[in-house]
Amino acid sequence: MEIGLPYGKAKQIVKLDKSCLNDILVSKIEDYHPEQSQTELVAAAIQNPVDSQKLRQLSIDKKKVVIIASDHTRPVPSKIIMPLMLSEIRKGNPEAEITILIATGFHRLTTREELVGKFGETIVDTEKIVVHDSGDESSLVKIGTLPSGGELIINKLAAEADLLVSEGFIEPHFFAGFSGGRKSVLPGIASRVSVLANHCGEFIAHPKARTGVIEGNPLHIDMLYAARTAKLAFVVNVVINSEKEVIHAVAGDCDAAHIKGREFLEKLCKVQATPSDIVITSNGGYPLDQNIYQAVKGMTAAEAAVKQDGVIIMLAKSNDGHGGEAFFNTFRDEKDLKKMLNGFVNTPRDETIPDQWEAQILARILLKAKVIYISAAPETMIKAFQMTPAKDVNEALALARDYLKNEEATVTVIPDGVAVIVE
Structure with a gap:
């Protein structure tokens, strides 16, 4: 089957065999149609x-x-x-x-x-x-x-x-x-x-x-x-x-x-997750997917639905780049994610550094799952964040299966990661 995911002002289509599809997690908002304009x-x-x-x-x-x-x-x-x-x-x-x-x-x-x-x-x-x-x-x-x-x-x-x-x-x-x-x-x-x-x-x-x-x-x-x-x-x-x-x-x-x-x-918008090997999601398209900083939000929905050591595939056009200089520099300067995370937790409140929170959450996600990131941002930038760049969602899916060494890996799709509360 084919499932559309927002990407910038357009969509990307992922093609999946129904046999590997665990679930599609969507908000019921799309089914709600008010009588007033x-x-x-x-x-x-x-x-x-x-x-x-x-x-x-x-x-x-x-x-x-x-x-x-x-x-x-x-x-x-x-x-x-x-x-x-x-x-x-x-x-x-x-x-x-x-x-x-x-x-x-x-x-x-x-x-x-x-x-x-x-x-x-x-x-x-x-x-x-x-x-x-x-x-x-x-x-x-x-x-x-x-x-x-x-x-x-x-x-x-x-x-x-x-x-x-x-x-x-x-x-x-x-x-x-x-x-x-x-x-x-x-x-x-x-x-x-x-x-x-x-x-x-x-x-x-x-x-x-x-x-x-x-x-x-x-x-x-x-x-x-x-x-x-x-x-x-x-x-x-x-x-x-x-x-x-x-x-x-x-x-x-x-x-x-x-x-x-x-x-x-x-x-x-509350949805119940069935843990999967691979979770594919987006940041809801423009204007929420203009940079990597904002895209961390959508990734947290996938984090709640992916198995430990699984793969998250994230679509976020990121035409505005990383979205935070300090956010980027944190990942550029520290490669040990556990050390990074411990450092954040132990930093006194009045010594918090700019964009620390976004780096903290992304590090937490990366310690749970590999992230394959589809965007218009430079590949070197994506790699600096310890993510794997991909050109489109179907290439990313192939990379995920290859990484897991499992052609029959289970998949959950969350078309808009910022529109749902995943339990």
């Missing part, structure tokens, strides 16, 4: 907020309003969400001074071209947009101390806002449990110092820092504290399908609305 879903959520006044009511008499928006690495349908939020705020206060603050977190800065792709020309040309820079100390201010003990430092624009709100989307997240909600503040508009404290080796190694887990997750506890301390008053979050279309929307309190959203998502 995308715009109607978002508009209805904004008008029926969870545990909050309406956005227009919150906007009354608020002069400085900041809307936190996701960056170029997230497929948030901002062309739908942002006009509705802007309109609603101005209905409450036509004189509001609105700033759209791009939550880059620890990522590179978003370009104008990417902003246009995200919002459209009109919003980019007419609204005030500021791209957050986590390393620019002049634009940051300390507002508290995280439960973990790290300093909570965020963008001054957000800290000085009369009203702070955000847009985003909810999906399974490989160490924060779920994306969306409180993540707009930390890591979204936080300083490097705060992100490093939150993403420390101790927390990443914590058994509760896993996909779909919120209760007892130390990263989530920090993140929610940050959102509350920053006075994040209102969020608009959506759930999207593989076509990046809105199928559900929630709005209101940053925690209560997020809970409603993730309850909806959880019912659709």
